[in-house]
Amino acid sequence: MTRIAVVDYGAGNLVSIDQALRVAGADVVLARAEADLGGADGLVVPGVGAARPAMDRLRRRGLVEPIRRWIAADRPFLGICLGMQLLFDGSDEDGALTLGVLPGRTVRLVDAPRLPHIGWNAVRRRRPHALFADVATDAPFYFVHSYAPVPAGPASADVALAVTDHGADFVSAVACGRLAGVQFHPERSGRDGLVVLANFVSLATRATG
């Protein structure tokens, strides 16, 4: 059975992602320390809230370098919401320096009619990707956030996998090798969300299989 480690570094809701991955057919382990990553085929970093306290907690648990090494080795990784934003260099929300595995910054949504951006909104893919297999091209997913990353650098157009409109388009999914990130919450997005998570589990299965 494919094992997915879900990083537990705060006080948020992990019940939904745990259950959604189980429904998707994975064996789930909540990772509170580096040792918990051993034997995992895929790594999920969930999270909501601000970047600085999240980075502080990851550091305290000794998880920053293991996560960087995991991604550097091109092993299957999924960042959700804050877990996607942490992949970039830093966040304007509180000035925190984040993991820096993708070039770019997390910025406040521009031209948004209301913030936070809370609710269901269409995720429009710019190219096909296995993460979205069997999901309609502009299917709605559940969002709850005020910030989103802006990929930078020569590969930025390739990194941006999908965009969503809330006053202006922002990047709502990124992918690069076996690394993926989504600004929405697949664990709260009904059937389509479960399909995305099942697709990630399949990617993890294939990567190790």
Place this chain on the structure above:
Amino acid sequence: MLSVRVIPCLDVAGGRVVKGTRFVDLVDAGDPAELAERYAGEGADEIVFLDISAAPEGRATLRDIVERTARRAFVPLTVGGGVRTPSEMRDVLRAGADKVSLNTAAVAAPDLVRRCARRFGSQAVVVAIDARRIGRPPGEPAAWEVVVKGGREATGIDAVTWAEQAVGLGAGELLVTSIDRDGTQQGYDTALLRAITDRVPVPVVASGGAAGPPDFVTAVVEGHASAVLAASIFHHRRHSIASVKAAMAAAGIPIRPVPEVAP
């Protein structure tokens, strides 16, 4: 484009969903997790649990309900009722809630909003405002005061002022209930909604008084609500989430289509 959310609200007491005008004529309406799962299947965009007993001994029961629901219904969950401290909020989030709504405790000690927002992020903090219209001389603009303890206690605080203050302290969303309309099926108090939505930048959820699909449309078109909440009309099966969404779509309001029902 962001869809306007349709949210069934489940009033919970003693581990069961109860229905009736809030706090009176309560009738058992079933298991909360089961009902939440059914609504999710019917196209609910979010589920709100309101613990109306809010007794300390009911906390563990509520957490159990939240966790059972989070393991069955993959839609966002908001939980309100009786949360007085950040650590109580943490327990509810860890059980599987995405947002917690603060009401009486926040009015009594507004700093609770700031402490919860700092710790869990504004996106997790909803401030629920129960508002009652106050008598005004003819020609004066309408005004509302905040009431607490389920509408039983007046505070003398202006509802619009409190709304702005709550957002300033870090509330990421407001759940605005008209106590005058709640349970009356006379439609939402759209003037109340508009008075608040014009003054705050965060989403506002309309609550209290929905009788039928046209009321939901009015709350959005005239009240500028970002989401519409109702309890009894869904529990009594008078209207479905699909029929409400159909009326909204016909009025040009963006909605998330309801899932196709398996035969």
